[in-house]
Each structure stands twice: as structure tokens, then as C-alpha cells.
Amino acid sequence: MNEKIKKLFTTLKESNKNNVVTTLTFCILILALTVASMVTPVKTYSQLEKRNLTQRPEFTLKALFDGTYTQDYEKFITDQFVARDSWITLKTYTERLLGKSDSPDKVDEEGNVIPGVYFGKDGYLIEKHTLNNDQLETNLGHIETFLKKYSDKFSVRVLIAPTASLTLSDKLPLFAPVWDQDAMLDRVAELGSFVDCRDVLAEHKDEYIYYRADHHWTTLGAYYAYTELCTSLGIEPYAYEEFNKCVLSDKFVGTLAAKVNMKTENDELFTLERDVSVTVSYPLSPGKETTNTLYEEKHLSTSDKYSTFLDGNQPMVDITTSTKNGKTLLLIKDSYSHCMVPMLTSHYERIILIDLRSYGQSFPDSVSMLLKTNESIDDIVILYNAENFSEDRNIYRITR
Amino acid sequence: MVFSSLLFLFRYLPIVLALYFILPKKFRNALLFVASLIFYAWGEPVYVTLMIFSTLVDYTHGIMVAYFKSQGNMRAAKIVVASSMIINLSLLGFFKYSDFLITNVNAIFGTDIALLNLALPIGISFYTFQTMSYTIDVYRGDAEVQGNIISFGAYVALFPQLIAGPIVQFKTIAEQLDHRKENYDDFASGVSRFMTGLGKKVLLANNAGIIWDTVLTYDLDNLPVLTAWIGILAYSFQIYFDFSGYSDMAIGLGRMLGFKFLENFNYPYISKSxxxxxxxxxxxxxxxxxxxxxxxxxxxxxxxxxxxxxxxxxxxxxxxxxxxxxxxxxxxxxxxxxxxxxxxxxxxxxxxxxxxxxxxxxxxxxxxxxxxxxxxxxxxxxxxxGAMFGSGGSFADTNSFYLLISNAILFIILIAASTPAPKMLADKLLTKLGERPINAVVKNAAFAVILLLCTAYIVDASYNPFLYFRF
Structure with a gap:
């Protein structure tokens, strides 16, 4: 052994010093990251990615020979890599340094495209949506069918909200290609009953109407759409000053920031409400209790703060308000509607929200059943954002 | 397993390097053989048997050729060479070309032969060519017969060059197989080469690939000329940096282990014919x-x-x-x-x-x-x-300009990196710094930056914010 150590030192002496340093630096770097990644505790869930992380796979001979063990093991190493989220940040800043003005789309394991974002002006992140034309045509067809079926019995309105890539197009990077949202909204308008919010939002585009780092509009953006919606339904909307602005969080970091894990200016999550008391029940969410608030404040301490409104995406929400006018609204919606609901409580005694992504899977909770059994419904509003509307695969359920 | 993965960089490589340098020299080939089989079997747990088969075939054929030659029986030696070629080419032909042949036969004769749908065994085009050339070289007298199955196995399976080349001819490393000397100087130059290759693959090739993939999603019937050229230029860079990056990593890893593989790329894009x-x-x-x-x-x-x-x-x-x-x-x-x-x-x-x-x-x-x-x-x-020459009907649209502006810096780097200029500059700088410690600082800082950036890009590739998070 002594002999060996002696020999090692002679080689060390004879070698070029700089090469020894390079050798050691490389080995230490690789080893440090290896050890760090091995001792990092295994996590089950990623807050940032909102998904379960791959766990250490179980070793079986079968899994080894059909290749799933090695595949899963590799996924496990990657998902559990030390300081996983920080690497994403490093990558994003490198890309920014390289002058890239967008982050590339990703494809998840099921082959779904997860759109990247544009790094827009004034700290805005704007989603890079690609239009799925076939799905859009299908969805337009379902809306048409729905309007034919119910327009004479109810006041039906279709509010497809433009997203930031249209309204804030002057915040996009130079020449950034975006999907033709205008043309799509023109198609929706042709069906009738359309509440066009493009002009009112464009008029106020310099105000804070979209979050800088989230794909939703702000409550102010929703307010302008609310005025259009009310006018269209023959309701007198309240002026902005007549609402109380109540800040829920000034540290809101939204979904778009999570895509690139980049430091952005915090967004302000707020609500506009009047003095209306409510009873909120969630009929299709087992175990959820009836409450007296439209806000689930437990979400304010998580990264998913927008879910504070109406507890995120619930299949059905039934709200009874202290506005005793006997009017009922059925809102078929995505989450763009959630921050508008507090404003609408001043105009309806009852608001029923259904989310077609989880509502209407079976006949007993189908839309036609709902409309048959709730004769008190006066108005129906279909409220989606344009991107979501064009790609949602569950819109067909409104015709069931 | 691929080099540009966390699994390789932060599990496989440190373990193999540590074992390799701890073990006495006489066990190192055995370690390489076993480690390389694991490297291969990681992605191909079943097809690894094909590689072992090809190895055994040429190990035995090599010995037979040598034996017949020593007996002066050149005819028999020739038959053995032919046998090796037939076996290797059949292996390659069966796994790589069966379905292509069947498809064409079906198309020509209107037959309806079912496709075999075989997955292509990784690296089969490389290792069959290597093992075949060994037997031929023994026949030609260009290589000595390798009687040690471990050494021969280590040559065929040698993980640095196993799945994407370079095609290492036996005669070029025959001597090194049993008599190589690992040292700091070679290891350091291997590190430098490996880092260059990793950077080329992860930072350059993959990013160029994103541009190409983007262009392919466009409507090709109306693709403007400029977009078509941006796309194909991006692909040209992607394939060069991908392939030459892989070769650099192979050569670098080989060098760390004491092997000297021949060069595989020499700035092809500066050619004048x-x-x-x-x-x-x-x-x-x-x-x-x-x-x-x-x-x-x-x-x-x-x-x-x-x-x-x-x-x-x-x-x-x-x-x-x-x-x-x-x-x-x-x-x-x-x-x-x-x-x-x-x-x-x-x-x-x-x-x-x-x-x-x-x-x-x-x-x-x-x-x-x-x-x-x-x-x-x-x-x-x-x-x-067609689109490259105007069949798309326009020269450019805003999309083309966006691709150009958003990727301008990347393209400049890609162009510069495909010429010898960066290497010359780096060499000049390092020569100027001489043997002073600052030399090592600069060099190693550069390697560290490359490794960290590559890790960031590799981790990011697996970063999939859950789709339904959006709603």
C-alpha cells in the first residue's frame, strides 16, 4: 500500500499541475452533485409543477426486463434531482441572456402540448397558445346547438373573454407570432348572444387588467367584462366606485411564472364586492361543507392563490345571496368567471356555477337535467377565456 | 443510457470512474466490460444479448482466422472471414432492414406480408461494423488476434463509443487495450473534450433543434422562403453539434480512461468542396x-x-x-x-x-x-x-422575423462554434496565461459553467408543469 501511495505522489509530481487541478475540479464537481442529489430527501409533490414526482421504483425482474424499471429509475433521478426548481431558474435566465423572447413549448407524458410563454414588455409573461382548429369548430357547433335549444326559454349569453395575447398585444415581443384570437371571436359572434368584451378591455389596456405572471385576467379586467355582460342582460351594472376593493394577497405569483420559475414582480390578488351575504354550497364535492364566503383563504398560503375564489375548480357551486330579487343565474364556466362572481352576487338571489370539466359526466348531473329541475333559472351565461374555450374537450356536455 | 442525462453524469460516471481508478490495472478491462454491458442494457435489457453474441462471434472467428493463417490455410481463413461478415451483416440486415424490405416488396408485388415491427437495437450499426473489421484485420495481418475475451469484450462494448461511435477500428486501439497508461494529463484533456462535447450537445444542438421542430409545426404549403431556410440551417447545426458533440464526449471519456480514439469530425462546415x-x-x-x-x-x-x-x-x-x-x-x-x-x-x-x-x-x-x-x-x-425555393408563395412573414430576432444570438454562436475560431482563441488565451494558476482557474471555471448550464437544461427538459394547472 505504501508503495502505491508513493507511486501516486510521484505521478502527481511528474504531471502538469494544471492538469491535476482540472482532473480534481471535474471529479469534485461531479461527485458533489452526485452526493447532493443522493442525500436530498425524496419529495412526493412539486408545488411549482403541481404534479406528483416519480418515486423510487420497486425492483422486480419483470420490470427490469421489460425496461420499465430502468425508465422509471431515470425519471426518479431526474424528478428528485437536488434543487430541481433552481435549475429551471438558471435555464430561464440563460435563455434571457441569449436574447430569447420566449420559452419553448413542452410535451408531457401523455403527449399534451404545454405551451411556453413570451417574455413580454413591462414584466408581462404571455402564454404562447396554439389554436386547435378542429376542437374549436366542434365547440362552436355545441354552442350553436345549445343556443338553438335554450335561447327561447332563457336569456343565454356567451362571454368568451379575450386573453392577454390579444388585448395586450403591444406588450408582446417584436414580431411574436400569436394565434388569431380576433378571427375566432368573430366566429363566436356569428352565433349570436355573444358578449363582446374586446373593445372595453382594449380601451383599458393600460390599466391592470391582466396579471403579469398568471394566465387569468385581474378582477379589474373581469369588472369591465361584468359591465358589458350586465348591459347585455339588461341589468344596470354598478360603478367601480360602488364596489369595495379588498386585497386578498399582494404576493401572488401565477401559473405563467411557474412555467419558467423566474422572479417577476408580484401580482396583487384582489376582489370587488358589495355588502352582500352569501351561503355557498358545493353539491358535487363530497365532504365539502357549506360556507358563508366566496373565498377559501387556505389557498392564500399556497402558490395556487387564485383558487381562493370559490375554492378553485369545483364541479358545481350553489350560491344563495341576500339580494332578494328572485333571480337565478346559471354560469357554465371556467376559472375566468371566479373573480367576477362576487360582483354578480349583487344582481342575483341565486347563482349556480357548473364546470363542464367535471360536471355532466353522467346523466343525473347533465345540463339538461339541471335546467329541467331548476325552473327558477332565468339567465344562462357561458363564460370561458378564448384559449381555454378553443381547446376544451368537455364543451359537448352542455348539449347533454 | 445517454451521456446527456442526469443518470449518466451523476450516477453512472462517478461510480465507474471511481471503481476504475481504485481497481488494479489487471481488472480494469473486466470492469469496463461489465460497466459497458450495464450501460447498454440500461436501455436495451434484452438486445444486449445481440451485442454479446456479435462479440462472441468475432472473438471466435478472430481466433480461427489466426489459427488457419498460422497453418498456412488461407482458404479456410477466408471462409471464416466470410462467415463473420455474413453473420454480422445478417444481424444488421434483419434488425435494421427487414421492415423496409417487406414494405417495398408489398408495394411492388401487391403482397400483404406482415411487418415484423422490430425495435432497432441501439448501436447495432456501429458494433457490427467494429467486430467485422476486427476479423478482417486479423485476416489481413493488420491486427494481432486478441485471445483475451475480456479485453475483446471491453473493446466492442466500450461504453464511450458504444451507441453513437466513432467507429473505433480494432487495430487503432489494439495496443491500448492491454497496455494503456492512464494519467492526469490524459484525464484533464479528456475532461476538456467531454465538456466541449456536452456543451455542444445540450446547449447548442438541442436549442437549434427547438427552432427546427418549431418550423416543422408550421403549414408547409405556405412556408415562406426565409422560414424554410432558418429551419433547415437550424437542423444543419443541430445534426452537426449533436453528432460531433457525441463524438467529443466519446473521445473525452475514452481519454479519461487512457484510450486515444481517432478524431471523427474536423470542422466540416468550413469545407470548400x-x-x-x-x-x-x-x-x-x-x-x-x-x-x-x-x-x-x-x-x-x-x-x-x-x-x-x-x-x-x-x-x-x-x-x-x-x-x-x-x-x-x-x-x-x-x-x-x-x-x-x-x-x-x-x-x-x-x-x-x-x-x-x-x-x-x-x-x-x-x-x-x-x-x-x-x-x-x-x-x-x-x-x-419547394418552400426553400419559394413554393410557399412569400419570402418572409412576421414569423420569420421573429425566429430570426429571437434566435439571432444563438445563430451567431452556432456559426462561430462550427469554425475553429473559438478553439484557436481559447488556446491562444491559455497559452498567454501560460502555466500560471490563473490558467487553471479560467479553464476550470469554464468547465464548471458548462456543466452547470447543461445540468440546468437537462433538468428543465423534464420540467412539465401539469397541464391542468392552467385552469
Whole structure:
């Protein structure tokens, strides 16, 4: 052994010093990251990615020979890599340094495209949506069918909200290609009953109407759409000053920031409400209790703060308000509607929200059943954002 | 397993390197053999048997050739060589070309033979060529027979070059197999090479690939000229940095372990003729075809007719070696024709022309070749080539400008990195710094930055914010 150590030192002496340093630096770097990644505790869930992380796979001979063990093991190493989220940040800043003005789309394991974002002006992140034309045509067809079926019995309105890539197009990077949202909204308008919010939002585009780092509009953006919606339904909307602005969080970091894990200016999550008391029940969410608030404040301490409104995406929400006018609204919606609901409580005694992504899977909770059994419904509003509307695969359920 | 993965960088590599340098020299080949089998079996737990089979075939065939030669029985030796070639080529032919053959037979004769749908065993095109060349070299007397199955196994399976080359001919490392000396100087130069390669693959090739993939999602019928060229240029960079990056990593890893593999790329994009391009691109493949096909067929020494025939055979084979599809055959024939034209008159003309003209000529035809190489589907290929020359109906749109502006810096880096300039600059800087410690600081800082950035990009590739998070 002594002999060996002696020999090692002679080689060390004879070698070029700089090469020894390079050798050691490389080995230490690789080893440090290896050890760090091995001792990092295994996590089950990623807050940032909102998904379960791959766990250490179980070793079986079968899994080894059909290749799933090695595949899963590799996924496990990657998902559990030390300081996983920080690497994403490093990558994003490198890309920014390289002058890239967008982050590339990703494809998840099921082959779904997860759109990247544009790094827009004034700290805005704007989603890079690609239009799925076939799905859009299908969805337009379902809306048409729905309007034919119910327009004479109810006041039906279709509010497809433009997203930031249209309204804030002057915040996009130079020449950034975006999907033709205008043309799509023109198609929706042709069906009738359309509440066009493009002009009112464009008029106020310099105000804070979209979050800088989230794909939703702000409550102010929703307010302008609310005025259009009310006018269209023959309701007198309240002026902005007549609402109380109540800040829920000034540290809101939204979904778009999570895509690139980049430091952005915090967004302000707020609500506009009047003095209306409510009873909120969630009929299709087992175990959820009836409450007296439209806000689930437990979400304010998580990264998913927008879910504070109406507890995120619930299949059905039934709200009874202290506005005793006997009017009922059925809102078929995505989450763009959630921050508008507090404003609408001043105009309806009852608001029923259904989310077609989880509502209407079976006949007993189908839309036609709902409309048959709730004769008190006066108005129906279909409220989606344009991107979501064009790609949602569950819109067909409104015709069931 | 691939080099540009967390699994390789932060599990496999440190473990193998540590074991390798802890073990006494006599066990190192055995370790390499076993480690390489694990490396291969990680992605191909079943097909690893094919590689072992090919290894055993040529191990035994090599010994038989040597035996018959020592007996003076050249006829028997020749039969053994033929047997090795038949076995290896059948293996390759069966797994790589069966379905292609069946598809074409079905198309021509209207038959309905079911496809085998075999997955292509990784690296089979590389290792069958290597094992075959060994037996041939023993026959020719260019290589000594390797009687040690461990050493021979280590040669065939050697993980640095196993799945994407370079095609290491046995004779070039026969001596090193049993008598190599690992040392700090080689290890450090291996590190430098490996880092260069990793950076090329992860930072350059993958990012160029994103541009190409983006362009492919566009409507090819209306693709503006500028977009089509941005796309194919991006692909040209992608394939170069991907492949040469992989070769750099292979050479670098080999160097760390004490092997000296021959170079595989030599700045192909600075070539001034297609002939020169092929002397600089995938050198180990060109050399292989030269040594084992072109020259045995008579090369250029048997008159112009046979010369032309030999070139045609080599390039048809080169084309089909790259993949079992018509576009690869067209690609090979395309180069065969260009090389013939150059050989018989164009080369003389090119020498007289200004350098810039011959350079543009070369890049033009190389870039066109990459379109043929990249697009397997014939109608799509036709559309894409058409779009490059205006069939899309416009020269540019805002999309083209966006691609250009958003990727301007990347393109500048890609262009610079495909010339020898960065290496020359770095060498000059390091020479200027001399043996002072600052030299090591600069160099190692650069390696650390490359490693960290590559890790960031590799981790990011697996970063999939859950789709339904959006709602």
C-alpha cells in the first residue's frame, strides 16, 4: 500500500499541475452533485409543477426486463434531482441572456402540448397558445346547438373573454407570432348572444387588467367584462366606485411564472364586492361543507392563490345571496368567471356555477337535467377565456 | 443510457470512474466490460444479448482466422472471414432492414406480408461494423488476434463509443487495450473534450433543434422562403453539434480512461468542396467504407468504369447505413453524384474560384442534403424543398422575423462554434496565461459553467408543469 501511495505522489509530481487541478475540479464537481442529489430527501409533490414526482421504483425482474424499471429509475433521478426548481431558474435566465423572447413549448407524458410563454414588455409573461382548429369548430357547433335549444326559454349569453395575447398585444415581443384570437371571436359572434368584451378591455389596456405572471385576467379586467355582460342582460351594472376593493394577497405569483420559475414582480390578488351575504354550497364535492364566503383563504398560503375564489375548480357551486330579487343565474364556466362572481352576487338571489370539466359526466348531473329541475333559472351565461374555450374537450356536455 | 442525462453524469460516471481508478490495472478491462454491458442494457435489457453474441462471434472467428493463417490455410481463413461478415451483416440486415424490405416488396408485388415491427437495437450499426473489421484485420495481418475475451469484450462494448461511435477500428486501439497508461494529463484533456462535447450537445444542438421542430409545426404549403431556410440551417447545426458533440464526449471519456480514439469530425462546415466535407464529417465511417469496401473493390485503380461503380456502391451503402428508408438512399446517391462530378471536373474548377464561392457552393449542397436526411416522408420532403425555393408563395412573414430576432444570438454562436475560431482563441488565451494558476482557474471555471448550464437544461427538459394547472 505504501508503495502505491508513493507511486501516486510521484505521478502527481511528474504531471502538469494544471492538469491535476482540472482532473480534481471535474471529479469534485461531479461527485458533489452526485452526493447532493443522493442525500436530498425524496419529495412526493412539486408545488411549482403541481404534479406528483416519480418515486423510487420497486425492483422486480419483470420490470427490469421489460425496461420499465430502468425508465422509471431515470425519471426518479431526474424528478428528485437536488434543487430541481433552481435549475429551471438558471435555464430561464440563460435563455434571457441569449436574447430569447420566449420559452419553448413542452410535451408531457401523455403527449399534451404545454405551451411556453413570451417574455413580454413591462414584466408581462404571455402564454404562447396554439389554436386547435378542429376542437374549436366542434365547440362552436355545441354552442350553436345549445343556443338553438335554450335561447327561447332563457336569456343565454356567451362571454368568451379575450386573453392577454390579444388585448395586450403591444406588450408582446417584436414580431411574436400569436394565434388569431380576433378571427375566432368573430366566429363566436356569428352565433349570436355573444358578449363582446374586446373593445372595453382594449380601451383599458393600460390599466391592470391582466396579471403579469398568471394566465387569468385581474378582477379589474373581469369588472369591465361584468359591465358589458350586465348591459347585455339588461341589468344596470354598478360603478367601480360602488364596489369595495379588498386585497386578498399582494404576493401572488401565477401559473405563467411557474412555467419558467423566474422572479417577476408580484401580482396583487384582489376582489370587488358589495355588502352582500352569501351561503355557498358545493353539491358535487363530497365532504365539502357549506360556507358563508366566496373565498377559501387556505389557498392564500399556497402558490395556487387564485383558487381562493370559490375554492378553485369545483364541479358545481350553489350560491344563495341576500339580494332578494328572485333571480337565478346559471354560469357554465371556467376559472375566468371566479373573480367576477362576487360582483354578480349583487344582481342575483341565486347563482349556480357548473364546470363542464367535471360536471355532466353522467346523466343525473347533465345540463339538461339541471335546467329541467331548476325552473327558477332565468339567465344562462357561458363564460370561458378564448384559449381555454378553443381547446376544451368537455364543451359537448352542455348539449347533454 | 445517454451521456446527456442526469443518470449518466451523476450516477453512472462517478461510480465507474471511481471503481476504475481504485481497481488494479489487471481488472480494469473486466470492469469496463461489465460497466459497458450495464450501460447498454440500461436501455436495451434484452438486445444486449445481440451485442454479446456479435462479440462472441468475432472473438471466435478472430481466433480461427489466426489459427488457419498460422497453418498456412488461407482458404479456410477466408471462409471464416466470410462467415463473420455474413453473420454480422445478417444481424444488421434483419434488425435494421427487414421492415423496409417487406414494405417495398408489398408495394411492388401487391403482397400483404406482415411487418415484423422490430425495435432497432441501439448501436447495432456501429458494433457490427467494429467486430467485422476486427476479423478482417486479423485476416489481413493488420491486427494481432486478441485471445483475451475480456479485453475483446471491453473493446466492442466500450461504453464511450458504444451507441453513437466513432467507429473505433480494432487495430487503432489494439495496443491500448492491454497496455494503456492512464494519467492526469490524459484525464484533464479528456475532461476538456467531454465538456466541449456536452456543451455542444445540450446547449447548442438541442436549442437549434427547438427552432427546427418549431418550423416543422408550421403549414408547409405556405412556408415562406426565409422560414424554410432558418429551419433547415437550424437542423444543419443541430445534426452537426449533436453528432460531433457525441463524438467529443466519446473521445473525452475514452481519454479519461487512457484510450486515444481517432478524431471523427474536423470542422466540416468550413469545407470548400463536398469531397473535403466528407473528409471532415464522420471520418470514422468514411474511413471504414474506404478500408473495407472501396479499396477492396479496387478503388480508383481499375479504370474509370470500375472507379465510378465503386463510388456508387460506397455511397449507396453509406446512404442506407444511415437508415432504412428511401430518403437515406436518395441522400447517399445525392452525395455519390456530387462527389463524382467533383472528381471528374468540378474540383479543378473550385480550386480556381474565390474561396467564398466554393464555400457557399459546398454549404448550399450540404444544407440541401440535410433536408433530404431529416425528412423521411417523401411528399413532406418535396414540400419543404419547394418552400426553400419559394413554393410557399412569400419570402418572409412576421414569423420569420421573429425566429430570426429571437434566435439571432444563438445563430451567431452556432456559426462561430462550427469554425475553429473559438478553439484557436481559447488556446491562444491559455497559452498567454501560460502555466500560471490563473490558467487553471479560467479553464476550470469554464468547465464548471458548462456543466452547470447543461445540468440546468437537462433538468428543465423534464420540467412539465401539469397541464391542468392552467385552469
Amino acid at each position: 463536398i469531397t473535403e466535407f466528407w473528409r471532415r464529417w464522420h471520418i470514422s465511417l468514411g474511413t471504414w467504407f474506404r478500408d473495407y469496401v472501396y479499396i477492396p473493390l479496387g478503388g480508383n485503380r481499375k479504370g474509370p468504369v470500375k472507379h465510378i461503380r465503386n463510388i456508387c456502391i460506397v455511397w449507396l451503402a453509406t446512404g442506407i447505413w444511415h437508415g432504412a428508408n428511401w430518403n437515406f438512399i436518395i441522400w447517399g446517391v445525392y452525395f455519390g453524384i456530387l462527389l463524382l462530378i467533383e472528381k471528374f471536373f468540378l474540383l479543378k474548377l473550385l480550386e480556381k474560384l474565390p474561396k467564398i464561392v466554393s464555400h457557399i457552393y459546398t454549404l448550399f449542397f450540404v444544407v440541401i442534403s440535410w433536408a433530404i436526411f431529416a425528412i423521411v416522408d417523401m411528399p413532406t420532403l418535396g414540400k419543404y424543398l
